[in-house]
Amino acid sequence: MVENTANRPLRVVAVSGSLHAPSKTSVLVSAILDEIAEHQDISRHIIELSDIGPEFAGALTREQVPASVEDELRRIENADLLIVASPVYRGSFTGLFKHLFDFVGQYALIDKPVLLAATGGGERHALMLEHQFRPLFGFFQALTLPIGVYASNTDFAEYTLTSDAVKSRVRLAVLRGLPFVHNRDRERDEISAYVGAW
Template identity: 80%
Template sequence: MVENAEQQPLRVVAVSGSLHTPSKTSALVHAILDRIAEQQPIEAHVIELSEVGPAFAGALTRDQVAPSVETELRRIEDADLLIVASPVYRGSFTGLFKHLFDFVGQYSLVDKPVLVAATGGGERHALILEHQFRPLFGFFQALTLPIGVYASNTDFTEYTLTSESVRQRIDLAVLRGLPFVRNRVRDADKVSDYVGAW
């Protein structure tokens, strides 16, 4: 029997591509997670590249990553919803962020909902969402949600998100995206139940 998708906890995995702690990017990720949790039960897990990066930075293939990184890769592949975020670094996401996703299975994210987010020094850096994130996850055949979230340095007080306009953007991204994510989980459960009946 399929549970009500609004009550069934969503497995939400967030990846913060920042190389520093504390981080405005991580603060943005947590603000998004908090808003989702207000609307839907979730099992949230945050992957901080500032913490796990040394365990895979020198790896060339997936079988060379540390066991702890393999666990994180499986979490990414098994998530109901991915939140991916990076500071803008030389016009793109950080190299370590890209390196992590180089190890993700090519077909492991097919049709997976992905909410894209980024932080940067000014408003023009917001283009990273359309010109870097969406093509990357298009390669994986993932489904990036319609509304991405970008925040500039001025939207934070130290490492706390204080911009009302960014919070409104988060609200819009979550309220527009969650019904789609719930439907994806519901459909996947129905297929699983159908297959299991044979």
């Protein structure tokens, strides 16, 4: 039976692929979460790879990850909306970010809305969203939302997001993305009702 989502907060799970704390990537993730919360009642959870990375870095199979990481994997798989973000490292997301998603069930993210975000040293890395992130989540058959968010080092003052352009991009990404999330919820509820009628 598919859960009806109408009467509970939207479960939003964010994954920050940064290997360091504090992190500009995590600051960007928080800005996206705050913007979503302006428009929607949400339950938020942030997974920081800088925190949990040492717990699963040496695991070769999901059965080898500790219970704490298994809990995080289940949160990813059960989220209503995923936010995934990584600093650009050698032209792609961090290896530990990919390693975490190697443990996610192959069919667990089908049609799940995913908002893509990244940070990097300069604007030349912005296409990582299109050339690295979208293919990865295309493999999972997830629904990557139309607009991603990229921020470079110059968009921050220390660990504060200061760029009005990036803030506007965050708002646009959320406003354009939430209708896809709501449509998916309605479709799931309709399927649930249809199946229940049988």
